[in-house]
Amino acid sequence: MSDRYHENRIDGKAMADRLVADVAKQVATLKQTEHVIPGLAVVIVGDDPASKVYVGNKIKRAKEAGLNSIKYELPENCTQDELEQLIERLNNDADVHGILVQLPLPKPLSEARVIELISAEKDVDGFHPQNVGRLVAGQHSLVPCTPLGCLIMLREHFHGEAALSGKHAVVIGRSNIVGKPLAQLLLQANCTVSIVHSRTRDIETLCRQADILIAAVGRPQLVEKNWVKPGAVVIDVGINAIESDGARKLVGDVDFASVSQVASAITPVPGGVGPMTIACLMQNTLNAARMQIQHSDPIRT
């Protein structure tokens, strides 16, 4: 009984490999037809080791996708002005189609000001207020990478978006980066959406009602077996580094060992949402380049 649902992992790494290969094909076509190579600028401020790992992964994947990628490293103590001057320069550089500023920024830099300064059509993170507004209005063009990665995983798992219709999706977490935009995407996919957070009462009972449960909390292994309805699909966005037997390891916001006994499908950490986030960044950079070339209507996801 305990492993009724064994072999129920959703393989984010394999899906991400396929998505990047698909982007690479489309990039090659764009090169031939439009003589343009999409360019991605990744800006990192300071030397947080985790941020360095993620940025390294992004640059590696960009190479695989055939994109031009440039990394800009600014010192921890750089000023708001210096950072903003770099963004302005990238906004005006025709070879740069996508700009990503790795978050969080060291104090006292203003994330909100930087996000607003990035040209909305180069905002491959989808964090600019104009892109947030478009997402909510259902006219989205550049959608935040992690929520988009989660949606693509669910679409593939259910063999199309139609199967999401009417399902109860519970999103744990309400950040601008993950929880809120993801709830919007699920709503547009006709799910019934609940968002729960640190002030929610009886969170366990609410989570147990979910057909699709998504954890984006930042609390290692918070979600346990008794939070999950048997047969539910669980997406674990969390990336938490913990010490276990003296070694550093990555775990999600879900207790994988216990929850995988009751879930019908579950994403692992590592190898789940993380790789899909980066693959979606490549897709967004391609979409941004296309929009800039054609000045056409936004591409729907």
Ligand SMILES: NC(=O)C1=CN([C@@H]2O[C@H](COP(=O)(O)OP(=O)(O)OC[C@H]3O[C@@H](n4cnc5c(N)ncnc54)[C@H](OP(=O)(O)O)[C@@H]3O)[C@@H](O)[C@H]2O)C=CC1
């Ligand atoms: N796989 C990937 O590509 C990515 C992974 N991540 C990971 O996802 C996780 C979430 O990231 P992010 O959204 O940026 O985090 P934030 O810290 O910005 O948001 C966390 C959310 O969880 C809520 N929360 C915190 N504690 C609890 C609790 N005990 N019970 C219920 N809700 C709680 C908070 O509530 P409140 O609003 O009330 O404070 C908040 O809404 C992190 O582990 C992060 O590393 C993030 C981005 C990309």
Ligand SMILES: Nc1nc(=O)c2c([nH]1)NC[C@@H]1CN(c3ccc(C(=O)N[C@@H](CCC(=O)O)C(=O)O)cc3)C=[N+]21
């Ligand atoms: N402007 C901005 N955009 C982001 O998209 C953004 C950000 N800032 N700041 C930090 C978060 C976090 N994030 C991750 C991306 C990939 C992995 C990833 O590839 N994880 C691998 C493991 C990586 C490892 O070994 O550490 C995996 O889950 O398999 C993780 C986390 C993007 N974020």
